Amino acid sequence: MIVMKFGGTSVQDSEAIGRVAQIVKGRLTDRPVVVVSAMSKVTDSLLAMGKAAGAGDRKGALKLARALRERHYETAGELLGTALFTEFHSELGADFEDLDELLRGIGAVGEITPRTYDYVAAFGEMLSSKIVAAAFVAHGLPGTHVDSRQCLVTDANYTRAVPQFEETNQRLQKKVKPLLDAAKVPVMGGFIGSTRAGVTTTIGRGGSDFSAAIFGAGLDAERIEIWTDVDGMMTTDPRLCPDARRIKVISFDEAAELAYFGAKVLHPATVLPAIQKNIPVYVLNSLNPTCEGTKITARGPRCTNIFKAIALKKKTTIVDVAAPRRLLVHGYLKSIFDVFNDHEVSVDVVATSEVSVSLTVETNEQIPALASDLAKIADVKYEGRKAIICLVGENLRDTPGMAAKVFGILEDVKIRMISQGASEINLTFVIEEDEAAEVVRRLHREFFAEVDPEVFA
Ligand code: ADP
Ligand code: ASP
Ligand code: MG
Numbered sequence: 350m351i352v353m354k355f356g357g358t359s360v361q362d363s364e365a366i367g368r369v370a371q372i373v374k375g376r377l378t379d380r381p382v383v384v385v386s387a388m389s390k391v392t393d394s395l396l397a398m399g400k401a402a403g404a405g406d407r408k409g410a411l412k413l414a415r416a417l418r419e420r421h422y423e424t425a426g427e428l429l430g431t432a433l434f435t436e437f438h439s440e441l442g443a444d445f446e447d448l449d450e451l452l453r454g455i456g457a458v459g460e461i462t463p464r465t466y467d468y469v470a471a472f473g474e475m476l477s478s479k480i481v482a483a484a485f486v487a488h489g490l491p492g493t494h495v496d497s498r499q500c501l502v503t504d505a506n507y508t509r510a511v512p513q514f515e516e517t518n519q520r521l522q523k524k525v526k527p528l529l530d531a532a533k534v535p536v537m538g539g540f541i542g543s544t545r546a547g548v549t550t551t552i553g554r555g556g557s558d559f560s561a562a563i564f565g566a567g568l569d570a571e572r573i574e575i576w577t578d579v580d581g582m583m584t585t586d587p588r589l590c591p592d593a594r595r596i597k598v599i600s601f602d603e604a605a606e607l608a609y610f611g612a613k614v615l616h617p618a619t620v621l622p623a624i625q626k627n628i629p630v631y632v633l634n635s636l637n638p639t640c641e642g643t644k645i646t647a648r649g650p651r652c653t654n655i656f657k658a659i660a661l662k663k664k665t666t667i668v669d670v671a672a673p674r675r676l677l678v679h680g681y682l683k684s685i686f687d688v689f690n691d692h693e694v695s696v697d698v699v700a701t702s703e704v705s706v707s708l709t710v711e712t713n714e715q716i717p718a719l720a721s722d723l724a725k726i727a728d729v730k731y732e733g734r735k736a737i738i739c740l741v742g743e744n745l746r747d748t749p750g751m752a753a754k755v756f757g758i759l760e761d762v763k764i765r766m767i768s769q770g771a772s773e774i775n776l777t778f779v780i781e782e783d784e785a786a787e788v789v790r791r792l793h794r795e796f797f798a799e800v801d802p803e804v805f806a
Contacts, residue, residue: 350380352570354561357389358578359635360477363427369481372576372638373534377490379571380529382564383536384497385481386475386557388424391417392540399469402452403461410452421476428484435519437483441476448472459727464572467551471498471786473736474538474557482536493533500524501542502561503550506709508544510550512563515611517542521567527557535769556730558616562630573628575615576635581643582607582614583666584797584805585659586648590790594797595806596657600649603657603741604630606775609741610697611662641800641806642690649743653801656742656750662791663782664712665697665735666682667765671705672727684726692719693748698737698777700766705767709737709779735765736785740792760797762788 353376388396394413402410421441426434451469455461461469478494485492500520503510528535539557542550552559558575565573565753581709582604583593599607601620608617623630624647633642649657670685685706689696696717698709710716711794712733723729745751755776756764766779780788797805 350382350568350570351376351572351574352384352561352565352568353381353574353576354557355481355635356385356557356575356577357386357391359576360385360481362387363424363484365635366424366428366481366484367488368635368638369576370485370490371632372635373485374488374490375638377534377700380532381458381527381534382568382570383481383485383492384539384557384561384637385477385536387477388420390552390712391473391477392470395470395473396466397440398452399451399466401453403459404421404490405456405459407453407456409539411449411547414445414448414452417448421445422425425480425483428480429487433483433487433722435603437479439481439655442700444472444476444479460524463549464505464750466505466508468549468553471541471549474541478536478538478793483533483603485536491533492536493528495528495535495537497523497537497539497560498543498547498549500537501552501563502545503542503552505544506546507549507550509553510544512542512544514567515562516561518567519562525564525568529616529712553616554616555613555616555620558619561617562622565628566626569626570628573630575619575621575630575632577614577632578616578634578636580634580637580640580806581632582612582645582656582658584800585789585793586612586661589661589786590793594800595640596643597804597806598644598649599657599659600743601645601647602772602774603649606741606770606772607660608656608741610737610741610775612658612660613720614679650803652742652744652804654742654796654804655744655748656740656796657804658787659792659796660739660741660743662697662737662739662786663735663785665709665779665782666712666716666731667735667779668708668710668716669705669730669732670723670727671729673704685723688719688722688726692722694719698766698779700768703768709735709766734782735779736782737777737779738785738788738792739775740796741775743774745776752776755792758791759788
């Protein structure tokens with residue numbers, strides 16, 4: 350069997366879903382499980398509704414919900430035709446009634462918790478997966494909807510719940526495998542799961558890729574296909590650099606580093622389940638389905654280019670923690686990291702000196718509270734509007750002088766932090782956010798003017 354995951358833009362309207370049906374039709378003999386994201390922008394909109402309701406703006410929240418209802422009805426209507434849609438209408442209607450009721454409840458309390466946010470956010474994938482399953486039937490495919498919340502078991506860490514693999518795999522074998530054996534095409538929402546007690550959770554923004562990989566690993570897929578709106582993993586974000594090249598083959602390690610440092614095309618956790626079972630992952634374009642895309646596999650071929658790609662992660666804040674020398678005793682770093690841990694803020698880049706530690710975190714609302722806790726043990730400064738740039742390539746391991754080459758062409762750029770992870774396949778540095786796009790373009794021109802045709806298209 351295989352897993353085919355379609356992202357938000359790939360299911361954004363009836364035309365896109367029609368394309369998905371055609372693509373899946375072409376793969377029927379591979380026995381696909383289809384995983385879908387919410388229709389594009391729907392998760393953002395659901396979170397905005399939750400926020401509005403939580404702030405007591407019930408009217409505003411319900412207005413957003415109405416727009417969402419109309420968009421889904423319109424899409425379903427166009428896909429299903431009158432007869433099928435009439436049947437399906439009441440099912441969708443019941444979900445939208447639930448959503449409205451939930452928003453009224455949140456509005457009445459005037460507060461929204463992470464647990465409730467997850468309940469609201471889950472509507473996106475729940476609705477899209479039901480519509481896509483029904484659309485498959487309308488297109489003559491044996492589509493059948495499976496509620497992912499009954500398969501993906503997670504802990505109760507709402508908004509970024511952690512999958513519990515053993516139980517998830519058992520549920521997949523029990524609920525999804527028999528459908529495949531009966532020649533059905535299961536259609537499941539990504540991103541959503543539930544705790545053992547059955548409370549709805551989500552596994553983090555962009556997490557549908559991760560869901561696809563979890564399902565693929567749990568069902569022993571031959572491959573996992575991530576269908577999106579670009580030709581594959583590219584040498585950098587094509588929105589930033591229109592002349593970015595497609596990477597034909599890349600290793601799991603390289604892809605993971607790129608994803609971690611901002612290449613949004615793949616959720617950073619996606620490769621973990623794939624590595625465990627050594628399942629190749631393909632990134633493919635639903636708007637250009639004949640393109641070969643990118644194959645992510647255990648070992649990439651030798652490559653004459655030093656780097657495979659450049660990733661950019663904006664919205665980064667540098668936190669500088671300085672301590673008087675006498676405090677630099679054993680356990681000091683631990684006490685700093687404990688504070689980050691207590692605030693559930695994860696650190697991306699670290700650099701230390703004898704008296705100070707600089708760390709970067711994704712810019713978020715918790716930073717002032719984090720800083721005030723850090724201030725109890727050291728002097729703290731923080732500064733937002735930074736960006737992380739990360740160059741990735743396995744050849745970095747055995748190419749001396751690489752850093753000099755990179756920084757040599759950035760002589761006029763103020764570099765705030767530099768790091769090379771222990772994986773030895775990335776070179777990472779932090780600069781001002783508003784200079785980042787230009788720096789990426791400059792590096793791209795330098796390192797990808799010529800490319801190895803074996804590895805890049
Ligand atoms: P989906 O909704 O299908 O999950 P995403 O928006 O999450 O799609 O990811 C696809 C986007 O990732 C592309 O449109 C592209 O702008 C962006 N992107 C960032 N870095 C890269 C890269 N190195 N290669 C390809 N796409 C990238
Ligand atoms: N819909 C979710 C999000 O927007 C998950 C995903 O699309 O991967 O974050
Ligand atoms: Mg995505």
